[in-house]
Amino acid sequence: MAKELICRVALAVPLHKQFDYLLPAHLISENQHSLIGRRVIVPFGGGYRKQVGVITGLPETSDYAIDKLKAINDLLDHQPLLSDSLYQLLNWASVYYQHPFGDVFQQAIPTLLRKGKPATFNSKEYWQCIDKQMDTAPLSRAKKQLAAFDLLVKQDLPYETLKQRGVSRTTLNSLQEKHYIRSYQQLPSTNLTWAETTQTIEETPQLSTEQALAVTSVTQQLNHFKCYLLEGITGSGKTEVYLNILKAVLAEGQQALVVVPEIGLTPQTIKRFQARFDVPIYLKHSALNEQQQLETWLHAQQGSAAIIIGTRSAIFSDFKNLGVIILDEEHDASFKQQDSFRYHARDFAIKRASQLNIPILLGSATPAFESLNNALMGRYHHLQLTHRPGNARPPKNDLINLAGLPLKSGLSPQLITLMQQHLAKNNQVILFLNRRGYAPVLMCHECGWLAKCQRCDAFYTYHKSANYLHCHHCTATHPVPEQCHDCGSTNLNSTGVGTEQLEETLQQLFPDHPTVRIDRDNTRKKDSFNNYLNDINSGKYKILLGTQMLAKGHHFPDVTLVALVDVDGALFSNDFRASERLGQLFTQVAGRAGRAEKKGQVVLQTFHPEHNLLQELVNNGYADFSRSALTERRLAQLPPFSYQALIRAEALNATQAENFLKLCKQTLNQIADNNKVSERILILGPIPASMERRAGKYRFQLLIQSEQRVLVTKMLNTALAHFDKMPEGRKVRWSIDVDPIDFI
Template identity: 85%
Template sequence: MTKPIICRVALAIPLHRQFDYLLAAHLCPKDPNSLVGCRVLVPFGGGPRKQIGVITATPEESDYAIDKLKSVSQLLDQQPLLSSGLYKLLNWAAIYYQHPFGDVFQQAIPTLLRKGKAATFKTQEYWKLVQEDVNLDQLARAKKQCHAATLLQGSPIAYEQLKSQGVTRATLNSLQEKKLVEHYEQMPETNLTWPHDIRELQEKPNLSTEQAIAVTTVTQQLNKFKCYLLEGITGSGKTEVYLNILKAVLEQGQQALIIVPEIGLTPQTVKRFKARFNVPIYLKHSALNEQQQLETWLHAQQGSAAIIIGTRSAIFSDFKNLGLIILDEEHDASFKQQDSFRYHARDFAIKRASEQNIPILLGSATPAFESLNNALSGRYQHLFLTHRAGNAKPPRNDLINLTGLPLKSGLSPQLIELMQQHLAKNNQVILFLNRRGYAPVLMCHECGWLVKCERCDAFYTYHKSANYLHCHHCMATHPVPEQCHDCGSTNLHSTGVGTEQLEETLNQLFPDHPTVRIDRDNTRKKDSFNNYLDDINSGKYKILLGTQMLAKGHHFPDVTLVALVDVDGALFSNDFRASERLGQLFTQVAGRAGRAEKKGQVVLQTFHPEHNLLQELVNNGYGDFSRTALQERRMAQLPPFSFQALIRAESLNATQAENFLRLCKQTLNQIADNNKVSDRLLILGPIAASMERRAGKYRFQLLLQSEQRVLITKTLNIALAHFEKLPEGRKVRWSIDVDPIDFV
């Protein structure tokens, strides 16, 4: 090949178009098509600016004159970075979620690869004994050196592994000075295969009949696609079902992907899985450093990772031989990316399992209505765990009517008395309040002036311990004012209750029972959340106070009382999903009570004990509630009985944002008319978002809804090119959210 070839390159930019470049002949392989999926460094825009993109095609001709095309600066890969299956899935996701492929590709790969680094492991430092028969008696008085030498007997060990065993570099240097040890660099072992006869490291509990049925159902059909919904009440042993199914997958020499909603859940999941299986297990989440993320990704791709456990983005891991996907707490809203590439990890995982012809297991005590409807209609196979594992009994549910009661930072006299009773028996108590800070509002006692965020349609939250005001929407902070801006009064008081205030009150009411507060404000430091969990399980704290972080998947065997301090706001929300979320929250929080031998009790404080939703949840549980609520959704033709897409626009000028969406609506109506689908496609808006102004920008929305998912996809595919040509679109920031779950 003597002349350069044309490469079509997708870049990580907010444009739904790709760019043609020339690749020098000496860099071209015999088959130019093999370049598809390789990264390149290319000039973009004016000046010396260069960007990393991915080759999507090698066309014979370009729409532009060859002499006008710029040249590729560097070919970064000699073979496609991703497997063909994953590359194909990302193309599907770009089309379905209406997002530029270049950005989809970049978000799906580790950060170092986005920066142009090679897809290779970093060499590791290994230490070994100079002679195998080291006389440890000579180190008897140097206990640390003796410990290190003992660990090194048998085979070399990576420094990071020695470090985790308490061996310091100073200790190793001392041994090296004595000519007892030496070190060297080498690449980590990647051609590992785990034994087909999987060695379980601990004795496993006997399965209940329901657990055994679930395990058998899945393991009998391992090598073909099927989606299973495991609906199991909290404490019913879903993880044990996962472990038994995993064993069958690992025995076939296949890999497994476990996705959990929160980083906080990964350590306890890893700990349990590592205690069970003698196979390579790796973590994948945003708290890892860039090198750790790359190496986890490479271990999965090269087949040396048996199990990957991670959060939402782990679904993009490339696997050599993936055999099973498990999505735990599948209902959780954190599986939906809320900005940029707005994918849903659950839906992408199901599509991936289908394309790779492998089973996927969705587990939850409170299934999302979409998943539940698919199971009830037969599209998914429905599995049930209706009894708690072991001798644990379901908790008792009670409502406390707050009307007319004197409250102490939101606590009723009845709840305080119940807490005293449970604490007197040396048990633990959880209080749930999904409102951090000291108080949600600071108000003038004289004229009623409220301290409002200058950039949002929201009030500042008062944080007493740090003595500042904080907007939890735009993250702006403000000093606490000394006087009212309207009347000049210095009589300013906090209104409402946050976790910080409740913690202060609990310390006063129960000085002999230590309280720990767990929310986003005091778990920012690395490992702080896990340290709190360790302290809770050791019994250091008796009262656990927190936000939604405490509701997800944690096992606290000594907790016998769980109280939801205030959830009334969810009863009267304008979001049609609010009742579903409250049902899930109540059930998940309640599931922390009475998980071992001890009887649990759940208390919900409310000013509206007669509300149908609360009565249904307390008396009949999430199962009956969800099925009743699904019928209401069906009658209203709301998801999951219809599909939606939301076009958002925001601008410093409200008129510009609204006008852009009006033009989008005209385009959509014209496309619907041309394709004769106006009667099957509902276009609503534009209307202001429920919080119209946030971070100084005015926000408007346009909603598409149809009973046919494909109709929305096809309409948006046609409309997108028209939207990008609208001059008004350059004056606003706009985005498309397919299958939205948040209308705030």
Template identity: 50%
Template sequence: MTTRIAEVALAVPKRTTFEYLLGDSTPAIGARVQVPFGNRKLVGVVLAIKSDSNWPVEKLKPIQQILDDDAVLDTGLIKLLKWAAQYYQHPIGDVMQSALPVKLRQPNSSEMPQITQWQCSELGRETDAATLSRAPKQQALLLALQQSELTDSDIKQNYTTAIIKALEQKELIEAQLITPQSNLDWHTQLQVNIAPKPSLEQSLAITCISGTQHQFHPVLLEGVTGSGKTEVYLQAIEPVLKQQKQVLILVPEIGLTPQTVSRFRKRFNAPVGLLHSNLTDNERLAVWQQAREGELAIVIGTRSAIFTPFLSLGMIIVDEEHDNSYKQQDGFRYHARDLAVMRARFEQLPLVLGSATPSLESLHNALSAKYQHIELHNRAGNAQHAHQQLFDVKHQPMQFGIAVGMQQRMRAHLEQGNQVMVFINRRGYAPSLLCHDCGEVEMCQRCDKAYTYHKGLNKLQCHHCGDAKPAPQQCSACGSKQLVTQGVGTEQLEQGLSQLFPQYKSVRIDSDNIRSKSRFNQILDDINQRQYQILIGTQILAKGHHFPHVTMVLIVDVDGALFSMDFRAAENLAQLITQVSGRAGRAELAGEMWMQSHQPQHPLLQDLVQNGYQHFARYALDERRAAGLPPFSFQALFRAEAHNQATAHQFLHSVAELIAAQAHVLPLGPFPALMEKRQGRFRMQLLVQSQERGALQKALFVSMPQIEQLPLAAKVRWSLDVDPQDFY
């Protein structure tokens, strides 16, 4: 009898697969099995069935249990994941594990799970919601459930646990466990609601994208903010759905998904699945299974949704493709946009990458004809581009970080009944607390960085490691009680603007103030209902949101990134400025954007104001070409950290010697990370660069086994990041 052996990928820090003996049953390629590994039992994915082994057969252990009747990862996904493991130089088992929902990383059933669904009780159906008028949130939820049943995560997008609990205690609503019903014939019920007439630019884009079905055809849709890129997506996927194909749409932030889902559900009478980190494990598995069985027409999700299996995938769309949220920053450090490109290539699918501020990598691919390049220069409808202007704050009187001249502009817009957005990328009350007498700054000893002062909580917090302590009453160095803040954060801006404009309501949107999805969605609704006139926020507020009544945007401080050592800082700043500017003047009302700066003559700022992002990006590409930087070269970054700086440095020095022995690659370093100390550890980096992607990959592949055997490899925390996006 022929010996049969399964090659299994296990989530262990080894860059190999493992072999196990098969019994009478044969698992499918891509199915999960439970196997012994040392004194543990692990769940792995079968990658191959074979009859020979590099090991003596008598030393192989048998598989303990076959967990799935069918493959949970299809051949297309396995091909993508094998490529990703090789490209990102990451253990194959960990890569496979990353592609599975949490529930399937354990020996749980892969059948459709039960999820929690809320409905009105008999009493709730008979109750007049008007009786809850003194509790408007409870009233709104009761009305919603009187119209239809909702899942746990659907409710928690808009309502807090306290509101749900209150209605449950009144016996007006109740929860039940249900198994999501199959909807395999959604295409027969597909209805497309009337779409707005596209502009000429939009029509050309829709035609170009729609004419590329059933083939790999990457398109970069470069459309200015407010140009109607989402409408292009909607009309481009219509023929895909009509051919009974499914569509995957990636978005960078959870905060963008409710708006996007709402538009797609309104347009198509078809099931839309949502994948993001706020789902329960059962809900995520349910969406995963529904997509795999072909029960969902559209799946909208954040980064990890790229691993979703589909019965018949017909198109992939990556919205805001430039966003760094697509890059996984720990563990398996993949870039979801780049995996989307490879998945589309492997499965021969049309791919749309959309952005008002495309990454220089994608723009380079478009300008070199690797991608089709479609541009939308005009805003949808009658909306005009926001007029961008710089305000020189040198010698200007300032209050709460805002120049008096800017206060006058804000007042003019507010008096006309419009909304104003104030952007600053620093949360908290102030970035530092110092002694007015001796100059001592309260520092986080674990990170060598100043604590951020949070006045409302009366505490100091390190935004790098999370360490926090009560705000001191006196200086720790000299005992003086003359402690003053330095700099401005969102909390101080909120307080200051309330004093400067007491007749207008302001709202602060940052990660300190927005701790739940429901609160975030409620605030967005309140903004569009004009309950707030002044919006204060960080990047959360800048991305993709539509605020039709905002006519002025003020960026409090744009100078911070002008002199960064990170070569991508200028690109990131230009993208941020352009995206923030895009929040103004999105409807009939004209918009303007102001940037406060001590460096108004800086070439980057002048280029953006005078010529816009498109000109800046093309000029930046010329600079990158001259400097031999990505996308005209390829990089990998080794990071190492240790309690002793010399240990991390010595380890990376040894890595550099191994890398230097390879052809056509250049190791640069070791050098300290831009943030040299964090959480009590010193952080060093080694950059490896090459003009050829293949040469870099070969050098890493050859060197990694040797690096893992270095004596210091077990004494430092180290990692490899292929195509790094930052140097922090």
């Protein structure tokens, strides 16, 4: 008779430890080793609250008496939930990013699986033709119904697929009433193959010599690991390279993962891919409901998803036969998670490709300095696209010196004149301003009082349309005061310019040219962003105003003028990456101009036209700028020529946060001395964060830096156990950020 087993279980709790439980005899399977990686429900905490965890080991003994161990309530899976390769990769990520494995595991699986739901499909609504030979003449005037019928003549399709292809419920119901089609419930088919049936639907454009070379370089190395950096100027046809690589991978019957930085980019990407390939394509991002996320994950795991297109979390999809990973806009900061499990999707994806022995392609017009340096050093295979296809020409760049000029909501007379000229030719104009709201500050005209957030070292942003003050750091809101809090004056004025104010001014200056504003404030509703993009491409709007959302990967063929209204703040930042980000932003925004056969123009307004960074970007472009900036980084021994980790601590009491990090520093120095590596590692701080107080808590930072990545990892691995035992650590909230990109 089977005996109870001791199981080590990892839970999604903020503790760097795992917990021992007893697995009752009636839950023990014949193969004990298959228990590792299976989910369980266990009691945890004083109230014996039930939690979902994962079995990570079967120790023969426990540090606790057997009779003190709690019993596992239920064993949820019949086999390990994840493939062995993904499970091992999550273990690596837990160690490298210094994050508890239980939380890493939970964040890597869909929400429903975290809640203990079974890893199975629900039955789905399918539609089929009643008779494929039916006379369709009666549908000749019902174009949508005829198109839907033609789709279903080829094969039965689930409702979600039909919806993605533009078939509405109304159309299906009409066809059903006419007895052309019927619906039924069925589990999704997972026994699919596309190796010899993959055909292109739309006509494939002729590749340029550079594009063809890039495609050949990757496709000749399928089933071998190599990291490729595709550095292509904006509008050079990187997506066409992706599509041709995918064609080769799909022809082998393999799956593909395409990762993009923003949810807003996934619909246009899937539309482009669906137009090219008649294979199952699925989306993976946070806007999907829980059931959709689970089913996408299952299709990838069981091999019935040919292509997964998703944002950062898509890299955790468990594939049956993954053949390639493509990471678009690889430089984008959104690939780095900034809280909890602080992984970088790009680095995780490279590690995964290496483990699976498959190629990975990183694409960008403005590569991150880390990726560019790896390519220049020969660690990555460097592919370049230096020309736009066809007759498209790079835009003309101009600087406007704002010194002494009268401005209208940040717009110079020269820029207004340029806008009039471009709009008169029935073209579109993009204005970029990375500042939401009506104005960044509300000020008393009498005494100079400023409306400052009570919980952060920041000012409230004034939102005129909703008539409230909003802190964009802690999300606190406050009604607009009727009078000054200090002197009682009612003469309160907004200071500075935000997108809301600029939109108001543009409507006054150009009443005959419709303006659309695109930022987080007015794209919160589902599909609102995509609806705006459709309206822009249809010509409904002539002036496009937006924040960084507009800079990423969108194709607007009628845009001929792009203007950056205000970027001077990035020129004098205390963040060493600020210049890199400005260079990327300028280049990406500029890339929206003149993408078709129309000539484009890019204008940058500044009070500092003589600044070296601006001169380099405007005159020589990102390629020359990035290589010059890399030389500066090397001299300063900053990343990518060194490796960093940031220990953060925050508390309601500033002294508590600072004191905890002082103890951490002492521990790190002692470890460095014991291992005789003090001269090879730099420990700086603790110092206050750039914004010392946020959401009512004081924030301090301790930086670890070394020219050797392995040294930083080993130091943290040794120190972590000491940090966990410090009583001072229980009085603060602390975290470790490996390879940080944000020091705010």
